[in-house]
Amino acid sequence: MEKVIQRRRMERLRVVEAAKHWAQALPGPLTAILVGSYARGDFNAWSDVDVILISPRFRGLRVPERLIAVDAPPGYEVVAWTPEEFEEMLSRRNPLAVEAVVHGVVLRDDLGLARAARQRNTIAG
Template sequence: MLYGSYARGDFNLWSDVDVLLVSERFDGIRFLDRYELFKAREGFEVKPYTPQEFSKMRNKIGWREALKDKVIIADDYSLFT
């Protein structure tokens, strides 16, 4: 899922691309280790969660606000239906 300024359409030259990845493949890998896998991608901010983790996180105020304007690329886990 794409969220943030690129999803809203108000990005600029200094904006990063905010991406939320939810996958069962992250099970058993510490969040910080997952985060490091994607950190090297300059210009991207990737948040990698397991489906269970994201189900808990999605109702927090910060995520609710961040996901108001989102572009769903794929929703294999039906998290947004």
């Protein structure tokens, strides 16, 4: 059992590091948060790598254009929001936004949005 737990920890760490490396290579200031099963640690063999990207460069772009702009690796599911959309999602207690603040793994936070939301953390209760 201990070997299984150790393998799962190593797999999660590998995915977090790969996602962090990918997020660091993206242009411009942005906030990137790993959410979903890899962030929580309850992933399985079919799990996607779920990432929320928040960037002012998404303003004026439709969702398909946003996703083309980030060119995510295979197996990644990306949600691309502007900072205003992220704040709006938090104010509405959108489950994905709440998960980002409560359980998300911050990959990059140039905009300080993850830090600010966690400091406020009025959404967890």
